[in-house]
Amino acid sequence: MFSPSDILTIPLADWVNSFVRDWLVPNFRPFFRSLQWPITQVLNGLDGFLNAVPMIAFTLVLALIAWRTAGRGVAIFTLIALAFIDMIGLWPETMTTLSMVVTAVLFCTVIGIPIGIAAASSNRFQTVLRPILDIMQTIPSFVYLVPIVMLFGVGMVPGIIATIIFALPPIVRLTNLGIRNVRGDLVEAAQSFGSTRWQMLWDVQFPLALRTIMAGLNQTLMLALSMVVIAALIGAGGLGLTVFTGLGRLDVGNATAGGVGIVLLAIILDRITQSLGEPARMRKTSLRATLATLFSPKRSGRDGEA
């Protein structure tokens, strides 16, 4: 049978190899190494801090945060889940994973929100950006693990860099979406009073887009957590490593324990960040008041509460 490869074969793998190995790595390795510096600083600080804080203190503080943001149910869940993690002996690993995830999400936010804002203000930029984000989200993460190792070596920080690449798209997309979806007449109103672009962004667009941006942050966080195991492949520790070594040794028990730890952490962080997206004053309204407004002719949450 005839096939196109009889006439022409494209040595794509060789090209990529020579691009990465012979050009990118030798020329840019110092540059990429220098990118690691801020990540290393944040990670070390955070990791040191989280591992130094006594388990009880950390649990109480996180439960308190959960209670203030997401309500009593989530707070109780947090207490139980963290106690459980401690009891199955995975506390240090959990803290390492948490510091990794938080570092990655922090950098995603710092990088992603400005990119999202820029995309919202320029259609051309958005057009260029969209396929890049698509690629970042669809390309299997194993594909970029190799170049990352070549450029950054192995360890926690390269793991975090892989996580950042993987988890960045949602926050960029949803920042862009949130800002574009701010009601046109509100933008016009701000403009009509003579706002500068910065004033408009800060006072009107960003606060109104915050809900959507928070949804993006939540998704980014979840993606970052899902990278924990893969990042362990290139030397990142934590719960991912527990799962990974468990798999390698066919130690189902340890793999499951690590997995459970990841899931519990994911649930806690998911609930807390989800509720951050809701505007504070709406959360305070009780269920009864909300229902009451549906039946009273005057649309007023205040009266319902009285």
Added chain:
Amino acid sequence: MHEPFRYCRVERSLLPNETKIKVEARSIFKVFGTSPHDALQLLKQGKSKDAIFEATGDTIGVQDASFKVGEGQIFVVMGLSGSGKSTLVRMINGLIAPTSGKMLIDDTDVANCSGKALRAVRRSKIAMVFQHFALFPHMTVADNVAYGLKVKGVGADQRRKKAEAALDQVGLKAHADSYPDELSGGMQQRVGLARGLASEAEILLMDEPFSALDPLIRRDMQEELLELQRSLKKTIIFITHDLNEAMILGDRIAIMKDGRFVQVGTAEEIVDNPANDYVAAFTADIDRSRVFTAASVATAAEALEIGRDTAESAIARMEALGRDALYVIDGKAILGAVAYRDLAASIRDNGGALREAIITDFPKARRTTPLFELYPLAEGGLPIAIIDRQGKLAGVVAPQDVFGKLATPTAA
């Protein structure tokens, strides 16, 4: 309860020459689309809006609009949906840049100025009130109202004070710390109005501010706007698709169709003298007794002076003027009316004394009283005295003229 509904303002000022012009549009065009200059070319060849859309895909938003609005005036732009009203009003504060023409705010041409100059004009001179209120849902009412001041860099205390003052003007001071979604539609639009007032701009642009409100609240708001305007004397450009509203509020009214001004004039001029069938179709259902005021039918008072005139001279004046009654004044004071019939009887019976024949219970009105309020006054048969602000006699309205004015002109 509502006062009797009236179309006319208490002080209807025309555009006297000495009024300062605040907003002036000079031959403004706006084409939406990719090839605006081709579309303009076609427009100059006399092609219609629809024909141009078919040929180029471009929409004519506004064509050749020119107008002047004097300080303290309410200029109403009225037209059906899609006639270009919003486009026009947004060109006044530069939210939309015209394709050609000049838009002068005082002396600044906002159609051709830099972003910075435009912002300066928006900050200091023009505020806008929106159809769907456009209140910032994440800010309290007070913060919404103070937004214009915040943009200008006014400090927080000062902002709060001014916001409260503005809220007080619209009767919502108690709601300063509520959020917009806790207020009714009418209240929200009052907040929108307060936001416009707080910025201390002299020019208010209002794009169908009341059309999202139900009719009763709408009336309240119209009254309230007029009430405020009496003390504030802003220059207002008011957009509406409701001719009634236009008549109530407007010192002058522009009627728009397909982006073009079909007619510009006072309510009375437009009702009395519609420029074409399009305008006539609008004005046909207008209650003329609410549009026209006493001034439109008033004639010179031709009053008698108590010190100078006698019963006989009064009779002679009445015969010369062809009237059955005249007013008698003493300097500036109005003593009352005398009727021909009474004077004639008094001359016959007791030699005639002007003073005795004076009827002190006479009908009075202001120049701005709408005709429908003159009906009961006209029933007595005496001419209605038109009294000016100093209480002097400024003219009279003959009873038969009140009803005569209501007949629609033949060419409707």
